[in-house]
Amino acid sequence: GAGVSQSPRYKVAKRGQDVALRCDPISGHVSLFWYQQALGQGPEFLTYFQNEAQLDKSGLPSDRFFAERPEGSVSTLKIQRTQQEDSAVYLCASSRSGQFNQPQHFGDGTRLSIL
Amino acid sequence: DAKTTQPPSMDCAEGRAANLPCNHSTISGNEYVYWYRQIHSQGPQYIIHGLKNNETNEMASLIITEDRKSSTLILPHATLRDTAVYYCIVRFTHGSGNTGKLIFGQGTTLQVKP
Numbered sequence: 001g002a003g004v005s006q007s008p009r010y011k012v013a014k015r016g017q018d019v020a021l022r023c024d025p026i027s028g029h030v031s032l033f034w035y036q037q038a039l040g041q042g043p044e045f046l047t048y049f050q051n052e053a054q055l056d057k058s059g060l061p062s063d064r065f066f067a068e069r070p071e072g073s074v075s076t077l078k079i080q081r082t083q084q085e086d087s088a089v090y091l092c093a094s095s096r097s098g099q100f101n102q103p104q105h106f107g108d109g110t111r112l113s114i115l
Numbered sequence: 116d117a118k119t120t121q122p123p124s125m126d127c128a129e130g131r132a133a134n135l136p137c138n139h140s141t142i143s144g145n146e147y148v149y150w151y152r153q154i155h156s157q158g159p160q161y162i163i164h165g166l167k168n169n170e171t172n173e174m175a176s177l178i179i180t181e182d183r184k185s186s187t188l189i190l191p192h193a194t195l196r197d198t199a200v201y202y203c204i205v206r207f208t209h210g211s212g213n214t215g216k217l218i219f220g221q222g223t224t225l226q227v228k229p
Contacts, residue, residue, distance in 0.1 A: 004158070033216060042202060042219030043159065056214040091158050093217075100147065100207055100215040106158030 002026065004107035006092050012113045013082050021077045021110045025094030032075050033104060034067055035091040043091050049075060050098050079112075087114045118142065119203045124224045127197075133190040135223050137203030140184040147206045148179060149217065150188045152199040159202065159219075162188065193227045200224050 005024040013019050025032050031050055035043035036059075046065070048056040051072035060067070064082075069075040079086055089111050093104035120138040127133040139148065147166050151159040163170055163177045165186075170177045176189040190197055202222040206215060 031215070035217075042222060043217070045216040045218070048214040048216060056216065059216075093158075095215075098215070101164070103149070103161040103164060104215075104217060105161060108156070108158045 004092055004094055004105055006090075006107035006110050008110060009108070010111050010113075012115065014115050015082060015084060017082055018078065018080045019082055019112065021079075021090050021112070023075045023077070023092030023094075023107060025073065025075070025092070026096075026105060027073075028096070029094035029105075030072075030097050031095040031102075031104075032069060033093045033095075034075070034077050035093065036061075037089040037091055037109070039088075046077070046090075082112075082114045084114050087112055118205045118218065119220055121201070121203055121220060121223045123221065124226070126226050126228055127190075127193045129195060129227055129229050130192055133193040133197065133225060133227070135188040135190075135201050135203075135225065136185065137188070138185050139203070139205050142183050142205050144183075145207060148177065148183075148186050149204040149206050150175070150177065151202045151204065151217075151219075152197075153202070153222070154196075154199045162201075164206075193225075195227050195229065198225060198227045 034046040037043040045059040049069045064080045066078045089109040091109040093106045095102045149164040150162040153159045165177045179186045200222040
């Protein structure tokens with residue numbers, strides 16, 4: 001079946017521009033997570049949604065980062081006034097329910113490069 | 116900070132079993148052990164998870180010590196396609212303010228050699 005889909009696969013932006021990254025979770029999955037992965041590091045948690053509710057945004061690095069999931073399915077991560085340190089791979093993951101014995105399934109990420 | 120310790124790298128001969136260790140000495144009774152792997156330029160792939168008992172699926176086996184302070188992921192017949200970074204993660208079993216987020220460490224880079 002279809003997995004988690006992220007678009008675009010690659011994004012290049014100039015410093016100061018705004019970007020929007022899209023995540024299509026597995027159909028019917030309640031939970032959705034965003035992670036940021038710097039080069040050579042493991043992924044780091046950014047934010048979590050259960051349906052349309054954003055229950056945890058403790059990992060967002062600054063107020064330039066904003067995420068939404070208005071209808072409880074597709075999610076968008078927006079970064080305003082991008083900086084070079086925002087260059088990373090942004091990963092989205094979804095799981096069937098909020099139960100923690102349900103594994104998270106990841107997309108292949110969006111590689112963001114800020115020039 | 117990650118609550119697990121893994122060797123930074125390991126080699127394995129193709130066709131042999133790969134045994135990847137993980138230390139999680141501070142694990143609590145309400146935390147699962149999860150294993151993911153990440154092949155270059157792909158997102159992390161779920162492998163297996165367990166709480167107390169050993170687990171096996173089509174990909175791997177997970178052996179958890181009786182005191183739960185360490186575990187071993189076993190790939191029974193490693194192939195070149197198993198070359199990846201393997202992450203061992205502890206994760207709460209329920210809410211009470213926890214969101215179930217995964218905290219990744221540095222993982223173990225497994226190189227399968229022909």
